[in-house]
Amino acid sequence: MSESASAAAIGFARRWLLPRSVLSGMLCVLAAFAIGALLIAAIGRDPVLAYLSLFEASLGSTNGLAETAIRTVPLAFCGIGIALAFRAGVFNVGAEGQLFIGGVAAAWMGLQLGGQPQWLVLPAMALAAAVAGAGWSAIAGVLKLKFRADELITTIMLNYIAIYFVGYLLHGPLQDPGSPLARTARLAAEARLPMLLEGTRLHAGLLLVVVVAIVAQVFLWRSVAGFRLRAVGHNARAAENTGMNVKAALWTGFLICGALSGLAGFSEVAGVQRRMIENLSPGFGYTAIIVALLGQTNPLGVLAAAVLFAALQIGSTTMESAAGVPSALTTVIQALVVLLLIGQNALPRLFRRRAVTGS
Amino acid sequence: MEWLADPVLAGFIAASVRLSIPILLAALGGMFAEKSGVLNIGLEGMMLIGCFTGFITVHFSGNLWLGAGVAVLIGAIAGLGLAFYAVTLRSNQVVVGIAFNLLMLGVSAYFFRLAFGSGTASPRITPFAPIDFGPLGQIPILGPLLFQHDPLTYLSLALVLGGWLVMQRSTIGLSIKAVGEHPEAAETLGLDPIAIRYAAVAVSGALAGLGGAFLSISATGVFLDNMTAGRGYIALAILILGRRHPFGVLVAALLFGAAEALQLRAQLLPSGVPLQFLIMLPYVLTIVVLAVSATRSGAPAALGQPYEKGGG
Numbered sequence: 001m002s003e004s005a006s007a008a009a010i011g012f013a014r015r016w017l018l019p020r021s022v023l024s025g026m027l028c029v030l031a032a033f034a035i036g037a038l039l040i041a042a043i044g045r046d047p048v049l050a051y052l053s054l055f056e057a058s059l060g061s062t063n064g065l066a067e068t069a070i071r072t073v074p075l076a077f078c079g080i081g082i083a084l085a086f087r088a089g090v091f092n093v094g095a096e097g098q099l100f101i102g103g104v105a106a107a108w109m110g111l112q113l114g115g116q117p118q119w120l121v122l123p124a125m126a127l128a129a130a131v132a133g134a135g136w137s138a139i140a141g142v143l144k145l146k147f148r149a150d151e152l153i154t155t156i157m158l159n160y161i162a163i164y165f166v167g168y169l170l171h172g173p174l175q176d177p178g179s180p181l182a183r184t185a186r187l188a189a190e191a192r193l194p195m196l197l198e199g200t201r202l203h204a205g206l207l208l209v210v211v212v213a214i215v216a217q218v219f220l221w222r223s224v225a226g227f228r229l230r231a232v233g234h235n236a237r238a239a240e241n242t243g244m245n246v247k248a249a250l251w252t253g254f255l256i257c258g259a260l261s262g263l264a265g266f267s268e269v270a271g272v273q274r275r276m277i278e279n280l281s282p283g284f285g286y287t288a289i290i291v292a293l294l295g296q297t298n299p300l301g302v303l304a305a306a307v308l309f310a311a312l313q314i315g316s317t318t319m320e321s322a323a324g325v326p327s328a329l330t331t332v333i334q335a336l337v338v339l340l341l342i343g344q345n346a347l348p349r350l351f352r353r354r355a356v357t358g359s
Numbered sequence: 360m361e362w363l364a365d366p367v368l369a370g371f372i373a374a375s376v377r378l379s380i381p382i383l384l385a386a387l388g389g390m391f392a393e394k395s396g397v398l399n400i401g402l403e404g405m406m407l408i409g410c411f412t413g414f415i416t417v418h419f420s421g422n423l424w425l426g427a428g429v430a431v432l433i434g435a436i437a438g439l440g441l442a443f444y445a446v447t448l449r450s451n452q453v454v455v456g457i458a459f460n461l462l463m464l465g466v467s468a469y470f471f472r473l474a475f476g477s478g479t480a481s482p483r484i485t486p487f488a489p490i491d492f493g494p495l496g497q498i499p500i501l502g503p504l505l506f507q508h509d510p511l512t513y514l515s516l517a518l519v520l521g522g523w524l525v526m527q528r529s530t531i532g533l534s535i536k537a538v539g540e541h542p543e544a545a546e547t548l549g550l551d552p553i554a555i556r557y558a559a560v561a562v563s564g565a566l567a568g569l570g571g572a573f574l575s576i577s578a579t580g581v582f583l584d585n586m587t588a589g590r591g592y593i594a595l596a597i598l599i600l601g602r603r604h605p606f607g608v609l610v611a612a613l614l615f616g617a618a619e620a621l622q623l624r625a626q627l628l629p630s631g632v633p634l635q636f637l638i639m640l641p642y643v644l645t646i647v648v649l650a651v652s653a654t655r656s657g658a659p660a661a662l663g664q665p666y667e668k669g670g671g
Contacts, residue, residue: 043473091453149649152400152453156592157642164642168635289457326472331465338458339444346448 021296032336050323054315066200071310073205074264076303078288081260083297088253089233094155095261096285097162098133102262103269104166105132107184107276110191118190126266133262134255141254184276193271205267216299290334373503379616380515384570385594386608388563395559396539396661400456401441402567403591404463409434409568411467414575414582417484426576434568435561442560449665486580511577523605539659542666552666596645600652618644
């Protein structure tokens with residue numbers, strides 16, 4: 001075997017199997033787990049037992065894997081949406097609210113179309129969720145583009161407003177007539193996503209999100225609109241000077257994030273809860289921000305990051321009961337992953353500066 | 360003129376002041392950071408960690424002022440951590456702020472569970488009590504506005520005055536503003552933009568920490584997960600509405616305190632408005648405020664831009 005062939009093989013591995021961004025992400029994840037282990041040891045618990053019980057619960061059985069896959073779906077939907085928005089330079093952190101609005105829209109559509117065939121009901125629900133989520137995100141878009149109100153603050157405020165608004169709907173107009181609880185009536189069988197694996201709760205939303213991730217990856221790197229998105233996010237003024245429509249790119253960022261987060265709500269309603277409930281999300285939209293960053297805002301990377309964070313979340317309650325480590329540790333680990341990643345990305349710049357000032 | 364002495368009105372005014380203090384302190388802190396050119400998105404997390412450390416200190420020591428002091432200290436340390444990223448590593452300040460907020464959410468929940476378990480009975484402390492000003496507290500309007508509060512509230516108002524003195528009437532304030540407007544020029548005048556930004560962000564963390572502690576050791580006597588509930592982000596909007604001026608921030612914070620007091624009172628009255636719409640009020644107000652005031656914000660010229668010594 002010649003040297004050039006082996007070099008090509010290494011090049012192939014670097015490029016397609018383990019690009020530097022993946023390696024650095026893995027390194028940060030490992031480091032975050034190490035710091036987490038210190039935190040566990042500091043409170044007199046056993047880190048090995050804690051992590052073993054965590055991953056045993058999330059990856060060690062068919063059911064655990066299925067639960068992890070179920071949890072991956074909303075995280076990946078929201079994460080990909082957030083990643084594309086970040087690419088456009090839009091700090092849309094409103095996925096949580098867009099998910100709730102999408103979920104309630106999907107449930108409403110599903111209840112309206114009760115009795116219709118499944119091929120009609122499910123796409124209609126998904127469409128309603130995507131449109132409603134995008135519409136909710138568009139509020140922040142209008143506020144940003146017409147009033148120059150910072151989307152970071154407006155989207156967070158819109159999250160609170162969305163959750164209370166959905167709470168109102170579930171206590172009022174959309175409440176299940178036969179129940180005192182704040183939830184809609186149960187969806188008919190036609191309005192539920194098909195199950196994928198006998199004996200588990202795994203639903204077809206997983207297939208949907210994998211397709212979305214692939215399409216988003218192609219869109220971002222192989223389409224004109226994706227190129228414009230990246231160019232505007234990288235340097236809006238330069239993009240404008242070359243004649244690109246900056247506003248269109250920003251709108252794309254807002255609307256895609258809203259639509260995909262809405263689909264997260266749809267898949268939770270149609271695949272998991274089978275109705276709209278008040279606590280549809282334990283903060284998927286916020287965790288997804290971290291997922292998007294860990295995935296280096298690459299849709300396929302985001303999907304992989306979503307699997308990891310889903311496993312963390314699924315295993316956290318078992319870790320709490322088996323090893324006595326509070327489940328909030330997983331939130332700490334998630335935040336540490338991002339902080340390490342940001343720090344790592346900044347290091348070359350730091351050393352270059354040192355070198356310059358040192359000379 | 361009987362309505363002037365109406366107990367409902369008096370209660371509303373007193374509550375408006377009480378509810379405005381946490382966001383007032385956080386926004387005042389945000390002012391120092393932003394005037395120096397650093398966008399402190401981490402205010403929310405710094406409030407939360409102050410809220411938690413203040414509570415837990417009071418719970419185990421029984422000393423309210425020690426709790427306030429610890430919250431200030433921890434907030435300042437968190438500020439230094441954020442400054443390391445924003446100033447030294449020159450990372451994206453929005454991303455760093457979001458990550459810090461998540462970290463504080465996790466850390467506070469982790470140690471709270473550890474200290475108190477996950478039982479349903481939430482621990483309580485005896486919060487600060489209002490100072491008794493005797494007849495002064497009974498004066499219509501002014502009484503509930505000024506003379507029915509606890510020491511931490513008066514400290515907060517004093518800090519607004521102090522913030523004004525430092526920012527508008529001292530060379531320290533001038534240095535901070537110079538660094539925020541034009542760090543290169545400031546450096547040629549012999550100022551150290553890096554050190555000044557570190558100090559300003561630490562001060563912002565200290566004030567946000569105290570603001571968070573107010574929620575647990577003054578307003579309620581309990582700690583809940585994610586107790587700050589977005590107040591750190593609301594403070595960022597307050598800052599814009601108050602034009603990054605201590606007195607402007609005070610007025611804007613009072614407006615929000617009034618909105619929150621109003622919704623809390625309206626919940627008890629048969630107003631016909633659904634509860635959820637009332638709770639939304641402060642959040643909707645934040646958006647409206649941003650929409651009307653953002654276009655003329657007058658932000659420091661170098662806000663959000665990292666500074667590199669010797670030029671980039």
